[in-house]
Amino acid sequence: MQGPLIDTLALHGVSRRTFLKYCSTLASLMALPPAAGVAMAEAMAAAPAAAKRPSVIWLPFQECTGCTESITRSHSPSIEGMIFDMVSLDYQETLMAAAGHQAEEVLRKTVEANKGQFLLIIDGSVATGLDGAYSCIAGRSNLALLKEIAPHAAAIVAMGSCAAYGGLPKAKPNPTGAVSVSDIVKDKPIVNIPGCPPIPVVMTGVLAHFLTFGSLPDLDKLGRPKAFYGETIHDRCYRRPFYDQGKFAKTFDDEGARNGWCLFELGCKGPVTYNACATVKWNGGTSWPVESGHGCLGCSEPNFWDAGGFYKALSMPANPLRMAAGAAVAGAAAGVAVSFANRAKKKDAKAAHETTTLADLEKSEER
Amino acid sequence: MNELQFLTWVRGTGLNIAVGLFLLGVLWRLIEIYSLGRKKDLSAPRHVAGASGWNTVFRRSIPPEGMVKRSPVSYLGGYAFHIGLAIVVFLFAPHIKLIQSLTGLSWPALPSQFIDLVAVVTLAAMVVVLADRINKPVKRFLSTFEDWFTWTVTFLPVLTGWLAVRHLLFPYTTMLALHILSVEILLVVLPFTKLFHAFTVFGSRWFNGAVNGHKGVAV
Numbered sequence: 306m307q308g309p310l311i312d313t314l315a316l317h318g319v320s321r322r323t324f325l326k327y328c329s330t331l332a333s334l335m336a337l338p339p340a341a342g343v344a345m346a347e348a349m350a351a352a353p354a355a356a357k358r359p360s361v362i363w364l365p366f367q368e369c370t371g372c373t374e375s376i377t378r379s380h381s382p383s384i385e386g387m388i389f390d391m392v393s394l395d396y397q398e399t400l401m402a403a404a405g406h407q408a409e410e411v412l413r414k415t416v417e418a419n420k421g422q423f424l425l426i427i428d429g430s431v432a433t434g435l436d437g438a439y440s441c442i443a444g445r446s447n448l449a450l451l452k453e454i455a456p457h458a459a460a461i462v463a464m465g466s467c468a469a470y471g472g473l474p475k476a477k478p479n480p481t482g483a484v485s486v487s488d489i490v491k492d493k494p495i496v497n498i499p500g501c502p503p504i505p506v507v508m509t510g511v512l513a514h515f516l517t518f519g520s521l522p523d524l525d526k527l528g529r530p531k532a533f534y535g536e537t538i539h540d541r542c543y544r545r546p547f548y549d550q551g552k553f554a555k556t557f558d559d560e561g562a563r564n565g566w567c568l569f570e571l572g573c574k575g576p577v578t579y580n581a582c583a584t585v586k587w588n589g590g591t592s593w594p595v596e597s598g599h600g601c602l603g604c605s606e607p608n609f610w611d612a613g614g615f616y617k618a619l620s621m622p623a624n625p626l627r628m629a630a631g632a633a634v635a636g637a638a639a640g641v642a643v644s645f646a647n648r649a650k651k652k653d654a655k656a657a658h659e660t661t662t663l664a665d666l667e668k669s670e671e672r
Numbered sequence: 673m674n675e676l677q678f679l680t681w682v683r684g685t686g687l688n689i690a691v692g693l694f695l696l697g698v699l700w701r702l703i704e705i706y707s708l709g710r711k712k713d714l715s716a717p718r719h720v721a722g723a724s725g726w727n728t729v730f731r732r733s734i735p736p737e738g739m740v741k742r743s744p745v746s747y748l749g750g751y752a753f754h755i756g757l758a759i760v761v762f763l764f765a766p767h768i769k770l771i772q773s774l775t776g777l778s779w780p781a782l783p784s785q786f787i788d789l790v791a792v793v794t795l796a797a798m799v800v801v802l803a804d805r806i807n808k809p810v811k812r813f814l815s816t817f818e819d820w821f822t823w824t825v826t827f828l829p830v831l832t833g834w835l836a837v838r839h840l841l842f843p844y845t846t847m848l849a850l851h852i853l854s855v856e857i858l859l860v861v862l863p864f865t866k867l868f869h870a871f872t873v874f875g876s877r878w879f880n881g882a883v884n885g886h887k888g889v890a891v
């Protein structure tokens with residue numbers, strides 16, 4: 306196995322063996338057969354010289370750059386980062402050297418030269434309020450940019466929960482009219498990689514799949530790669546035995562929390578969150594949010610931002626029960642009103658009561 | 673609406689409406705029923721009426737002699753599902769958490785596996801009781817729409833809850849939302865159907881016992 310990628314990796318102290326191992330791990334993570342790992346490694350290693358590498362355009366919309374940070378700072382020297390050596394990342398504002406008119410020129414040229422072939426990565430939601438004026442790049446709204454560039458892409462990767470589902474900008478009252486990429490683009494294959502931020506290896510997995518097989522991996526109905534979003538955090542959580550035993554931490558620093566008990570009562574959304582944190586972990590497998598003592602926020606689920614509060618247990622009301630007091634008063638009033646009506650009925654019945662005498666009975670017998 | 677929005681709705685707006693209607697209905701019916709009162713019995717009481725009332729409250733929880741043998745399904749099935757329901761509803765940790773967040777009251781929970789077992793027994797008992805109602809001509813004859821309906825709205829919360837915990841049928845998020853929704857339907861229906869016996873059963877037993885005691889039949 307030879308190729309420009311292997312050379313670059315070697316330059317960064319990553320051996321061929323490590324790379325191969327990485328690919329087979331990736332393949333198994335994605336529930337692909339073992340042979341797929343080798344195929345991936347070969348396809349990626351054989352990625353041809355710079356001129357012909359698949360072009361990638363990465364557009365940042367209404368975002369916080371957290372997704373870019375997550376990928377680029379995953380861990381170093383990161384194989385995840387290296388994977389980007391297989392593609393030609395032609396436009397990425399945070400990372401590219403060019404700026405201003407030069408950058409715009411690059412974007413125009415890249416689209417021109419790779420029509421129908423480039424992979425479009427988007428992070429951030431699309432602002433639609435005021436014709437998209439809330440978020441502009443080089444005087445053009447994200448909305449206009451997306452509508453202009455998306456039709457020329459081979460496929461789109463919506464990176465992070467904002468691009469995938471609208472994300473935090475879409476939280477009530479959604480002042481900018483934020484929507485997801487798939488709300489705007491309807492006629493292109495789109496893969497959602499939600500997470501706030503998403504796990505780097507998921508991104509790499511999808512890229513590797515695209516490079517190896519020329520297609521996007523299997524998606525669930527929310528557009529997420531099934532391989533990484535097939536199970537809930539709760540399914541794979543190492544605190545799960547405590548959940549099953551009914552042992553819950555009550556505060557973040559009580560004895561239960563120190564003993565690694567379940568964080569359900571502290572608001573953990575793991576049971577309703579499909580993501581790979583519990584298996585893949587973060588920061589090169591060092592730890593992950595629930596392991597570090599904080600409940601899952603549900604960041605890879607659409608609308609996690611408006612799901613009733615991060616620190617409220619799933620079994621708790623999402624909002625205060627405002628109707629309760631009024632309803633109780635109304636119920637009591639109805640009860641009292643009906644009881645008065647019943648009393649009146651009783652009284653009427655009593656008043657209408659006629660005493661039957663023996664004479665009356667005899668009368669009726671005569672008839 | 674996606675799954676999480678559905679779940680958030682049933683945890684928020686839906687719960688708000690259901691609890692509101694439940695409180696409204698319960699207070700309405702309780703006040704209505706107990707304000708009806710009883711006509712004063714002018715005869716001299718033959719027994720201490722109050723004591724007979726209390727006696728009846730307890731005694732009617734115990735089957736009369738020979739009845740368990742004659743109608744085992746009604747008695748054993750009835751016990752199993754009533755006790756099961758009480759355990760599942762009041763001793764499952766997430767339920768206690770809900771009650772605590774609404775009222776501030778809390779108590780220790782039972783392990784989830786045990787609750788799981790009780791839920792299965794409860795479901796089985798309810799199915800058996802239903803089958804018996806369908807099979808026995810007299811029971812079937814006496815059954816009205818309300819009986820089938822109330823059985824269903826009681827059965828669904830247990831079934832959906834069990835399915836949710838076991839991660840069966842639908843993704844957990846959807847199943848949990850369906851579970852909460854089914855409980856909300858139960859809450860709304862409860863005050864206006866025979867299910868209201870949850871509130872009135874002991875009161876009416878007391879009345880029956882007291883009236884009978886007054887007449888000289890201490891039961």
Ligand code: SF4
Binds near residue numbers: 544566568595601
């Ligand atoms: S900490 Fe969260 S994900 Fe882990 S078992 Fe508890 S509820 Fe589930």
Ligand code: SF4
Binds near residue numbers: 582605
């Ligand atoms: S643990 Fe939950 S909130 Fe945290 S990153 Fe993973 S999916 Fe997102």
